[in-house]
Amino acid sequence: MTEKPTYKDLKQRTEGLEKEAVEHKRAEEALRESERKYRHLTESLLDIVYEFDREGKFTYVNEAGIHMFGYSKEEILGGLRVEDIITKEDRAPSRRAIGEIFKGNTAVGERTFLRKDGTQFIGEIHSGPIYKGKDVVGVTGVLRDITTAKQAEEALRETQERLSKFMDSAIDGFALLDSHLNFVDINKAAEASFGISKNEIIGKNISEIAPDVKQTGRYDKYLRVIKTGDPFSIDGVVPHPKFGDMHIAIRAFKVGDGLGIITTDITERKRAEDALQNARDELERRVEERTAELARANEELSTEIAERKRVEKELKERGKELEGKTRNLEEVNTALRVLLKSREEDKAELEEKVLFNVRELVAPYLEKLKKSGLDDKQKGYTNILESNLNDITSPFSQRLSSWYLKLTPTEIQVANLIKYGKSTKEIAEFLNLSSQTIEFHRKNIREKIGIKNKRANLRTHLLSME
Template sequence: MNELIQDHEALFRALFDHAGIGSAVILPDGRFVRVNPALCAMLGYSEKALLNTRLDALVSPDQWRRLEKLSAVIRADQSGHSQIPLECRHRSGETVRGQLSLSVLADKAGAARYYIVQIHDASSLIRTKTELEENRQRLRALSTVTFEAVFISIKGICIDANLTASTMFGVPRKALIGTYATDVIAPEYQSRVREKNLSGCESPYHAVAVRKDGTRFHVMIQGKTVLIGGREVRVTVVRDIDVQVTAEAALRENECHLRSLIESASNFVLFRLRHDPDNPCQPRQILISPSIGEMVDRTRVVDFQSWLNLIHPDDRDNLLAAGQGLLDSHRLDETVRIRGRSGNGWRWLHIISVAVTDETDDQLFFNGIILDITKEMDAAAALKAREKELKQRTESLSEVNTALEVLLRKREADRMEVEEKILANAKSLITPYLEKLKASRLDDRQQVYLNLVESNLDEIISPLTRRMSRHYLNFTPTEIQVANLVKAGKTTKEIAVILGLSTRTIEAVRYAIRRKLGIKKKRANLRSYLLSIDGDTLPAGGWTP
């Protein structure tokens, strides 16, 4: 009998010590009587430390009271054991969550003598459940807020879809479940989508989808077959690319227009260069019109330096300075000469460029146009030469005209001087004697001859009299002589010497001339006035003394 008891104790001790579940024997007041290694490891205490500790010190007061109540229930119902959730404090201060199984060993009176406690550590399970729930929530949130429609299907039949799918196709989520994958695809693309699904294609492909209202739009579809719950399901992602396709179509159209413009360019060149920070004087060619071949020999232009070598020596420094200005002010506007295709002669080019920064990679580009303005420059040069020639001819004609005017004025002055002399001589040398003859006693025959002489003399001098200024007609011969000398710029003293008269006499004659001309009381210069009435000059701003 003793051997049997010893065998049972040995078996209990072996099961107790090597159990994977934390186990303990405690007194009703909470003191540990025996603990196994699993419980020590679970709570972070040594066996000795736990035996000096009470269970009620490791749990909350509420949970300890629940244990006492549970013990009473077990004893009353004689159910043997019961389980409750339990939270114990780990030695590190963290909470250990588990499931406690309680058995009561009663004495002969039915009172609790020992509690047999087994604690199953459920912390990892709880953490796993918590993480699983968090993952489910994250997956649900990701599925809800993603911009792509997500379908889960089995053999082409939808078993689940996200909110984006409902919004994208205008169909309630529940209505999508049970439909075929091709129900939302345009008829001409349904066979393609069906083939991709059956073949398990995982590469993205293009299709056209149809909304509930019949609106068609471009989509990009990508699917993958996975195992869920031991079953093969197809997870399909549908992305709306209608805006992208429309933009790409517009971009292709713009590229077509640009290519047509570049390839059909004549007398101008479009270009785009990329700035190289490591070699600022050698920008990289991105784009240049084929029409550059009309201006220069393309075989001789392989880089910027070879291009620069073709520039006229007098224009190279200006072009380099303008290039530096392009980096500083982001604009270039320069006219240069370049060696033509044949190698003979120079062509005029007008280069306009602006620097722009690519927002995607912050690179600097130079966009510009080169205009062949050789014809315009040649025409401008010819026009300038013609203007110069015309100016020279105009100046020559002006000089000739001035000379002719001087000659004409001189001739007119000479003519008037001769006419005045003739009239003066006639009045001073002939008329006085004719008057004396009239006063003498002439016979009839002599009177006839005298009348003929006067008539013929009047016939001779009458044209001269009509051409002379009316102001001179009542002048005496001396006054005419003095007036002519005044016009010639002679002073009173010089006139007196020339005519052999006194200066007082000349002053009296000058006074008489001013009186007969009506300028006696005017502050007018006599010489200027005499010249003006003969048409030799026209004073400006009134007469000056």
């Protein structure tokens, strides 16, 4: 059975609780003071300080964040999420980083953020977990706007790339050396000039790459340029491991604490100068020879001029003859045109007479013949005769004349009967020929009118030509 506490025990416990309450109150006041100082510090920072919970909703953003994002404090703390202020492209990596923070890790990275008005800026973030006891209940961090720095870095990178491309595209060799004449950078033309790769040159002293530099005194001159800042230029012969001695124009000037060297291969220029001098000597010799040749040429030219004048006179006389012949030809052409016109008129008159004779002298008797007692075969012949006469007097006959000329008389008969719907058997009976012979003619007709290897119906094709 538990003993009942005495008054003394109760008094000691009460005093202990009162002491703990006082200590707890002091701790709370110290915590509030510390939090007040922390808030005051964060509100005075130019960087953005933020906190958000497990749902990604902001629970705190300092004044710098409110100003940067363009939202009011009420809008931010009223449900604005982290994903609302991050571009779509950066949301996936942001989720992964937040996931790591809720595992107790920290995260550092760069993201592209969205302001309320839709504009963007690049920020560098440093985030860590917020603990409650042993549990991670949120994320806190600092966000710094590095847009200007990024733009500067990009501008510097682009400038360096342009400079590198410019240097590499240059025909002259460019080399940068430090204050001790060790190579810092060279372009492609300089690589070719030295005859070794850039990786083999960088970091080495110029005396290792060009052993003659000290013997010629250029080494001391380079050091003097670095010391005084006075540039110098010189033309010299430099040994090349592959091409032998090369004539090089060298210009040295101070760059920062180091040296810049521009080399121009003037080997071809030197060769050209030598060749030019040889050409001058040769020219003088040839001028003398040419002077003598010109004297002879002038004499020959005088003779040629006299001959040309004679030829020109003959050409003028022939021109007059041609003019007379031209007039004669024009008169002949006029006469021919008159004859052709007369022939066309005669042709038209003949056609009119043929048509008149067929219609007035033949057609009436054919009509009477049709009305006389004829058997079926005779009627068939009569119909064909009437159709052919109609074709002769119709525009169809005139249009068919060009391809009819390709057919034999029998083929023309067969073509006409096909056009009128006669079968091979009926055509054979009309013409007293075998069916095989008619098929042979049909094949020849198809070939001559250009439908041999086509699936076109022969009768349809003939009718389409009307």
